Amino acid sequence: MPLNAVYVTLLTKVSYIAGTLVLDWGLKETRSKYPLVVMVTPDLPQESRAILKKRGILIREIQSLRPEEGTHTLAAADERLRDTWTKLRQAFELEEFDRVVLLDSDMIVKENMDDLMEVTLPPGGIAAAHVCACNPRKIPYYPADWIPENCAFTAVSGPMEPSPAPCDYPRPYGQLNSGTVVLEPSLELAKNLYHFLATDERVSTWSLTDQDLLAAFFHGKWTALPWYYNALKTLRTIHAPMWDDEVARCVHYILADKPWQLKLADSNEFEVVNSWWWAQYDKMREKLRVEDPEGWNIVSTTVAS
Secondary structure: OOOOEEEEEEOOOHHHHHHHHHHHHHHHHHHOOEEEEEEEEEOHHHHHHHHHHHHHOEEOOOOOOOOOOOOOHHHHHHHHHHHHHHHHHHHHHOOOOOOOEOOOEEEEEEEOOHHHHHHOOOOOOOOEEEOOOOOOOOOOOOOOOOOOOHHHHHHHHOOOOOOOOOOOOOOOHHHHHEEEEEEEOOHHHHHHHHHHHOOOOHHHOOHHHHHHHHHHHOOOOOOOOOOOOOEEEOOHHHHHOOOOOOOOOOEEOOOOOOOOHHHHOOOHHHHHHHHHHHHHHHHHHHHHHHHHHHHHHHHHHHOOO
């Protein structure tokens, strides 16, 4: 097992600080051997940085990463994804580490997943879980071939059954969700990735930003992780035969409605999975209120009552 490894996430705005703190809490509560590094951009206020430092969280300052001006347009409903390209910048540049596991800040860790540090990667490649291509909300700008029959998870009949190997037929089998990405940092690889983003003619067609970039750049060079390392909250109902509450290690709160933005009673179909986030938040906030009252005052303003 590589000892020189870290989990990494991105924080660009105060509204996600509660999510970041809960992610860190879950890693520590499940006794991870590896620390969390939070990448922050210049727009993040100093007060937010101070909260992270007081929680003993490592910080890395980075600049934003985006396609060339005018080459990519996001749907209005997905403006929240504008910063997601940026999480790739420092993750691939952290050459002082042997292994990095990139996590989104809208996740909770329910069970220790340090075994990701031992996952075998393709040469020059990454590991990630498949995207769910069912598109149950019929979002019109999602790819036309995103239908349940083409979703890789439809082929998985039980919680411990492995996911299909990435392939091109059907096309969604070759697409990944970038919530959890296992990688080996390389400055050369990072430069090639940035060049690819700046020059590939397909950039304008990508609706899912960084994960479209990763799927294209690492085509044929990514290996599929089991669903439970990136347990999309929607899978619990869409792919019920595969899902198991006790097996899900890392739950990903995809879509716009984050649990900290909703009162638990208002979370409807996601009430159960949202309750897991709130349970971790309640434990974290008790320590925060005692150990950093000023920080608590800031964090509390970002969370629904």
